Amino acid sequence: MPRPENVQGEFYVDHTCIDCDTCRWIAPDFYGRVGSQSAMTAQPQTDEDRILSFQALLSCPTYSIHSTGDKSELKTAVDRYPEPVKGAEGVYYCGYNSEKSYGGSAWLVVREGGNVMIDSPRFDPKLVKRVKALGGVKYIFLTHRDDVADHDSWAAEFGAERIIHASECNSQQGTECDLEIIHTPGHTFGHCVLLHKPSQALFSGDHLAFSREPPGQLRIFKDYNWYSVPKQVESVRKLLDYDFLYVLPGHGRPRRMRDAAHRLQLIHDLLKHEGAL
Numbered sequence: 001m002p003r004p005e006n007v008q009g010e011f012y013v014d015h016t017c018i019d020c021d022t023c024r025w026i027a028p029d030f031y032g033r034v035g036s037q038s039a040m041t042a043q044p045q046t047d048e049d050r051i052l053s054f055q056a057l058l059s060c061p062t063y064s065i066h067s068t069g070d071k072s073e074l075k076t077a078v079d080r081y082p083e084p085v086k087g088a089e090g091v092y093y094c095g096y097n098s099e100k101s102y103g104g105s106a107w108l109v110v111r112e113g114g115n116v117m118i119d120s121p122r123f124d125p126k127l128v129k130r131v132k133a134l135g136g137v138k139y140i141f142l143t144h145r146d147d148v149a150d151h152d153s154w155a156a157e158f159g160a161e162r163i164i165h166a167s168e169c170n171s172q173q174g175t176e177c178d179l180e181i182i183h184t185p186g187h188t189f190g191h192c193v194l195l196h197k198p199s200q201a202l203f204s205g206d207h208l209a210f211s212r213e214p215p216g217q218l219r220i221f222k223d224y225n226w227y228s229v230p231k232q233v234e235s236v237r238k239l240l241d242y243d244f245l246y247v248l249p250g251h252g253r254p255r256r257m258r259d260a261a262h263r264l265q266l267i268h269d270l271l272k273h274e275g276a277l
């Protein structure tokens, strides 16, 4: 059943929406938060609008988005995933967020030493085919235990080695020179983030992300903390030592910072907000 809050038209959101924000950052011109769930705030008009709306539909973890109209742009939307992150060479957003990861996003780094998947998208044959075309997956880096989705299917499909902090499960840890694993306890004890140095992309899992309100600020995930908020704040301080411009989270909005000074300012602002400065 469509939510009554939808603007009438071919796309609609139903009552099963879990308010994960994914559709709203993929296609903010058409999806918005109305009440405590998403709804269509405008209907797509052009082909490009429809492709974006279908990308949001494909990435909705709960299949809460529907289209009653022409499906001809759906194939183009399928072909867009994994989608390059603008400006971050070799870095892709996988789409196909999974409800098993509470709607968390997954990412792919395409690199000479073997591709790395960060957290896990849904194991969808259409995405598998596209990932295969990009060279498959050598490593799956799981930032922590609750965003692992279909990691076992992805690992089996590509013979990929899974990397996760020892306290999160019994899997092995690993690192390579262009990648650095940073232990960021807080959300969970063994939560780790991954820095891909060539693209300056920090895959932040559930450690920190850009906030909805106020917009443009870094914030930690305090509402869903399974270990320790003070430790999480200390783990934020640790990031002052690392060089990154992109924050690509599991939950929350991906974004690029202007430069190192901007990054330092935002981390300082976050520490101040948490009373740690």
Ligand code: SF4
Pocket: 013, 016, 017, 018, 019, 020, 021, 022, 023, 024, 037, 038, 056, 059, 060, 061, 062, 063, 064, 065, 103
């Ligand atoms: S992607 Fe799906 S579950 Fe997430 S906010 Fe949009 S409609 Fe809701």
